[in-house]
Amino acid sequence: MPAGVGVPQPPTFDSIEAERQYRKQQLAAGFRLFGRFGFSEGVAGHITVRDPENPQWFWVNPLGMSFNQIKASDLILVDHEGTLLHGTRPVNKAAFCIHSQVHTARPDAMAAAHSHSLYGKAFSSLGIHLDPITQDACAFYQDHGLYTDYHGVADSLEEGRRIATALGSYKAAILANHGLLTVGQSVAEAVWWFITLERSCQAQLIAMAAGTPKLIDHDTALITRAQTGSSAVGWFQARPLWDQITATDPDLFD
DSSP states (O other), rough: OOTTTTOOOOOSSSSSSHHHHHHHHHHHEEEEEEHHHHHHHHTTTTTEEEEOOTTTTEOOTTTTTTGGGGOOOGGGEEETTEEEEOOSOBBBBHHHHHHHHHHHHHHTTTEEEEEHHHHHHHHTTTOOOOOOHHHHGGTTOOOOEEEEEOOOOOSHHHHHHHHHHHHHTSSEEETTEEEEEESSSSHHHHHHHHHHHHHHHHHHHHHHHHHHHOOHHHHHHHHHHHHHHHHHHHHTTTTTHHHHHHOOGGGGOO
């Protein structure tokens, strides 16, 4: 490759404060993208990211604020016991119950995303896994869980634990009669997996309505997952969206 030619790489930081601000800005951008894609449903939906100082703390959206208006300064900080450490608005109880248990079960997951997106919740009602019918869907081949035991609004830690168990070591889970959940080693990765999982659910619903989709064979699906489903690829796939949203919504950095 010629000198001076390259692709963006995840940043590094000289201080906890700088890394914290970056993660908060990434989280605010993630919410703006969720709003842009129409993933809001009343007060439902949340994205979290661990604090760089203490991994038992996580930043999350305040209860009842529009995805389209969230700024970095609006985010609240809670610990795994639900104590509000920073902010002036309460945390969504379901966000705490789900994300505290997911982060506890998955120390490798820096960020987690969940929302009641239209095609995700429609697909979740089928109680089936996503099939490898497209190149994009192969990123999730044998790498997503299925939670089939819906117990109502996730307002208990036990429900959060059941969801975390269904997620297991995967990058995503389909929560039957509920929606989608994704995790990543960065906000960008978790948000990208959510967006492309939602669109893959949409593609499969359309294909199933039109006929019987042809599956990609097992070996090819595994090869394709290796090419498209890594953490580094997830982070990089989000870059065009990040560039777009930060250009159109610069106030998210406030």
